[in-house]
Amino acid sequence: MSDLDKKLYKNTFKTSQTSHLHPDDEQCLQCLEKVCTIICPAKVYNYNESEKKLTVSYEKCLECGACRIACKYIKWNYPEGGKGVVYKNS
Amino acid sequence: MSESSKTDVIVVGAGPAGVSAAITVARGGKKVVLVERGNFSGSKNVYGGVIYSHAAQEIFPNFKEAPIERFVNNKSFMLLSEYDSTTISYKNSLTEDGSFIALRAKWDKWCVEQAKKEGVYLAPDTTVRNLIVENGDVVGIETDLEKFYADIVILADGANSLLAEQIGLKSKPKTKQVVLGVKEVLKLPSAVIEQRFGLIDGKGAEFKIAGGPLAGLFAMGLMFTNKESVAIGIGASLDDLKSKKIAPYELLEDLKHHPSIAPLIKDGELIEYSAHLIPEGGIEPLPKLYANGVMVTGDAAALVNNVHFEGTNLAMFSGKFAGETALEAIEKNDFSANMLCLYEKKLQNSFVMKDLRTYKDVVKLVSGRTESFLGYYPQKVNEFFEIFTSANGIEKKSLFVKFTKNFFCKRSLAELFSDAITGIKLIFGVLK
Structure with missing residues (x-):
């Protein structure tokens, strides 16, 4: 487990069955910067070079919306009501 | 439309702006539904550490009964270099209750409990997907489950106000217009916190931090004392993080390891890691604050004073003004933009817009x-x-x-x- 995942593990998440984050796979193929893999504070996005596909670990999303602003091709929405991260000490 | 699915006012988002709007409407004797996507109010909220008493008092005269962590009597500014630092601390023994630190999960929840007592109907676990627009007027909301109608909808849905964007009141922010905040909460015994930060009588400290690992970025650090934990975080321009390819959590990790910071948080056990966007207030183009049947408040309207790290107080006042405007509109049975421009006038005449204008450049x-x-x-x-x-x-x-x-x-x-x-x-x- 990465150091970041250990941090995220301390949070409470109510995981939804479906992802609320939808990158555009076609655009990812052409994208050189892959800025989503850098600026996301939970490292939700990882690019799998062998499969040429962006993996989206939406279950650890902190719902900040940084990826929505940094990449115009990610379709971003809020998780369904009551789901997602539950902050208790922030 | 059935009577059961229509109310006077719907407020989207039960943060400081939303709860202030809703309670104002309820106090005026009108029906108001406060919609919150989280399991409870405060469960999605992250902030920079300080709630100002003047705003809390304005909405909740009994706010001192709320679950407050510490009133702040040490306000410090820390300038870091690589291995050293200079700190300026302001302490005032006469007025020690001008601002306080609270855990949002407890504070926001308490605020909504007060609002419920005064007649606000809370709908938790509810994500609003769309605004219902008929003949150019906002007339209601659409959730995952149903449609719900109101004479007025007040948007208090935070920095990512998809709803305000949806109806063209603002465009999606650019990376230059937002700061990404990440924060850790580190558990420490109360006595250790008080010893390290030189605090007595349960008072608290807040730090604003510049330089060191943040040097050269449009970024600042912050640190503040809860009752039994210390929060430390950074806010960095998303534009800088993007163009310089910096991971926000690495920046925070570097700040935590600075020789002037590390001893203050030593042995703190991580209990929460959070992230949130902060709008850069006052930057053109400003969001439109109202349209037919709708008003936008708080972070959703980018009402943030980044120079002074103020947001919750602007949010609460904007919510109150929107609530007051809604009451007048209902009184006159006029929900047009022409009527709701009163909301903007109230903001313009208050410290909210005056301060944002002062600092706009x-x-x-x-x-x-x-x-x-x-x-x-x-x-x-x-x-x-x-x-x-x-x-x-x-x-x-x-x-x-x-x-x-x-x-x-x-x-x-x-x-x-x-x-x-x-x-x-x-x-x-x-x-x-």
């Missing part, structure tokens, strides 16, 4: 000279104090001459000129 100017204002000059402050506070058998004059020479040599005249002009613009921008 500051962010733009400083973000253009971050290397200077948030890097080079903090470092020079530390160099000065290193000389001033050290004795090493070398005559002081030669050290100061060297310092002064260095100050100018390491900076091209053009850079110094540009900084000086920026400084003058800042002062005149604020005072004009």
Whole structure:
């Protein structure tokens, strides 16, 4: 487990069955910067070079919306009501 | 439409802006539904550490009964270089309750409990997907499950106001218009916190931090004391993180390891890691604050004073003004933009818009000279104090001459000129 995942593990998440984050796979193929893999504070996005596909670990999303602003091709929405991260000490 | 699916006012988002709007409407005797996507109010909220009593008092005269962690009596500014730091602390023993620290999960929840007592109907676990627009008027909301109608909808749905974007009140922010905040909460015994931060009687401390690992970025750090934990975080321009390819959590990790910070949080056990976007208030184009049947408040309207790290107080006042406007609109049975412009007038006449106007150029100017204002000059402050506070058998004059020479040599005249002009613009921008 990465150091970041250990941090995220301390949070409470109510995981939804479906992802609320939808990158555009076609655009990812052409994208050189892959800025989503850098600026996301939970490292939700990882690019799998062998499969040429962006993996989206939406279950650890902190719902900040940084990826929505940094990449115009990610379709971003809020998780369904009551789901997602539950902050208790922030 | 059935009567059961229609109310006077719907407020989307039960943060400080939303709850203030809703309670104002309820106090005016009108029906109001407060919709919250989280399991409870506060469960999605992250902030920079301080709630101002003047705003809390305005909405909740009994706010001192709320679950408050600590009233703040140590407000510190820390300038970091690589291995040293200079801190300026302001403490006032007469007025110690001007601001306080609270855990949002408890504070926001308490606020909503008060609102419910005064007649606000809370709908938790509810994400609003769309605004219902008929003939150019916002007439209701659509959730995952149903449609719900109201004479007025007040948007208090935070920095990512998808709803305000949906109806064209604002465009999606650019990376330059938002700051990404990440924060850790580290558990420590209360006595240890008080000893390390020099606190007594349960009072608290808040720190604003510049330089060090954040040098050269449009970024600031913050640290504040809860009752039994210390929160430490950074806020960095998303534009800088993107263009310089910096992971926000690495920046925070570097800040935590700074020799002036590390001893304060030593042995703190991580209990929560959070992230949130902060709108850069006052930057053009400003969001439109109202349209037929709808008003936008708080972070959703980018009502944030980044110079003073103020947001919750602007949010609460904007919510209150929107609530008051809704009451007048209902009274006159007029929900048009023409009527709701009263909301903007109220904001313009208050500290909210006056302050945002005062500082409208500051962010733009400083973000253009971050290397200077948030890097080079903090470092020079530390160099000065290193000389001033050290004795090493070398005559002081030669050290100061060297310092002064260095100050100018390491900076091209053009850079110094540009900084000086920026400084003058800042002062005149604020005072004009």
